[in-house]
Amino acid sequence: MSERPNLLVTSSFVKERLEALLPYAKVYNIEKLDSKALEDLLPLIDCMLVQTWWPESLTPERISRMSRLRFIQSGMAGVNHIPFKHLGKRVMVSSNAGGFSVGVEEFALALVLTAAKRVAKLDYGMRTGGFDPEDWAHLSREVVLLRGRTLGVLGYGGIGRAVGSMVRALGMNVVAFSRHASPESAVQVFQGDEGLLSVLRKSDAVVIALPLSKLTVGLIGSAELSAMKDDAILVNVARAEIVDEEGLYRHLVRHDRFVYATDVWKIKRGKETYSSRFPLLKLSNFIGTPHVAGGSAALTGDPGKLAVENLLRYLRGEAPHNVVDPSEYV
């Protein structure tokens, strides 16, 4: 590249990090461009840094005019919000896998423990006066002892491995479901549809740590839920769309000892809904938090730093990390 490429960023969030990019790119912040300026710039943009969700102003029609676009760096760990089907084949997309892992892995463990020990349910009961103190023995019996039990991890990447390592310190056994075979002495890794069912059958608690893609959307439906133990715990810190919501709701209603705990919610028109069309939040065997797991990691600055470093690799002509396969997303 004889002159600095044009970089479009979708947020001023990483302002302090952008300075590192200036020697390698001309940086334009989409939030500071009016419609006319954006229109003029579209055919000139070489690469993008998409901090959070895809900006609404970049409609499919406008994307079609970004003929020079070659690289998109996602600020989020997932890339399911990137409009692959409107991007030319020459556009390479990198995820920010690993950027949020510390926050997300700790949050996954928190949801496993909150669910196993019924902490949110018991605190809610005490707060709203909705349970009888004489019911002590009954409540006690609901509390699950984790030592010696089995945790299944769906998706054995950075977050899945970290969660596995943490729960082994609690005396739990770990099994994993992963596309990539990676034999390990401490963890049995299963693959394929039968492998998924094996992990679900064996596990007392399951953590979903998969990317959302064509391969994983709706992966956990009624059949998979039915394969799980009646009093199992299912934790989702990945993407809501991996679980079939209707199947989940019906399963929770029918199995009152089964607990689903989620930090993630369905995305509609590019925005997370923090709600469901099913009355999940009326159920005492459901735990919901508003996608805060990665937030504490974002405060450390690490995710922004990692995203900018990877973008720098691209700008310097090095191979960027975490390039995704578009065929899994279109």
Add this chain to the structure above:
Amino acid sequence: MSERPNLLVTSSFVKERLEALLPYAKVYNIEKLDSKALEDLLPLIDCMLVQTWWPESLTPERISRMSRLRFIQSGMAGVNHIPFKHLGKRVMVSSNAGGFSVGVEEFALALVLTAAKRVAKLDYGMRTGGFDPEDWAHLSREVVLLRGRTLGVLGYGGIGRAVGSMVRALGMNVVAFSRHASPESAVQVFQGDEGLLSVLRKSDAVVIALPLSKLTVGLIGSAELSAMKDDAILVNVARAEIVDEEGLYRHLVRHDRFVYATDVWKIKRGKETYSSRFPLLKLSNFIGTPHVAGGSAALTGDPGKLAVENLLRYLRGEAPHNVVDPSEYV
């Protein structure tokens, strides 16, 4: 002992375990004795197995007539419910320390994580519709990242050590407050009043795992709470009376980022109250559960087994474990 000693048990809970005692003792269940039979038996009782709380029917006046009583085995880990001041000096009391440790240590970790990640608060907020989804960034900032932070353990016995070992797997540092110096490479152990304040000052989260005794009642008052960080987490899985409730309530009202999470409640007339004279349950920085931590351990049968095994040691003329110092309780 030429003939089998008379053993009074306060519950039929360990029925299946009692058979192991029959070759060594004549076993009487207080629940199956009418008032007259109990009165007749009092002067003949040699030892007791007190499964949970002290039975109301054993009044101080009746205790004074138990002239042959020499040993009491507590089924609970704590012995603060044993009426030491009415017992003769020749009565030896053993706690059931360690009996519930797996359940309690897991529960302590669950409370640390639920508090750090604000899970109960966020779930309650979503359930009651009391927060604005636009507040996402604010909620995210409240979520505490634990890796690299410091956990303080007050009382470095079985439960304290286990909690320390589990949180080290999360990348936390551990400091401890303990009467007994026990140098360890991974954990700095502090002693005395100044040592307690040091642990409280250094820690981002503190777990109370001390027995309730003369030495620990009211140990954590306003001065100790003020020594802690404004956004620290304090977890109590020991006994409510170790924390001064009025000082705690005032501290929570004044420090909305400070979180207190407890499984234990004040005991009145031999019964746990599961409530407070302060409106703690109205505060969003308070988490309360109804003393369920040990329940899941009790279901394993381990605590009953340990208590009976220790009682057998006494009956066989061996030295029982976990004999407590009455001067710490009178």
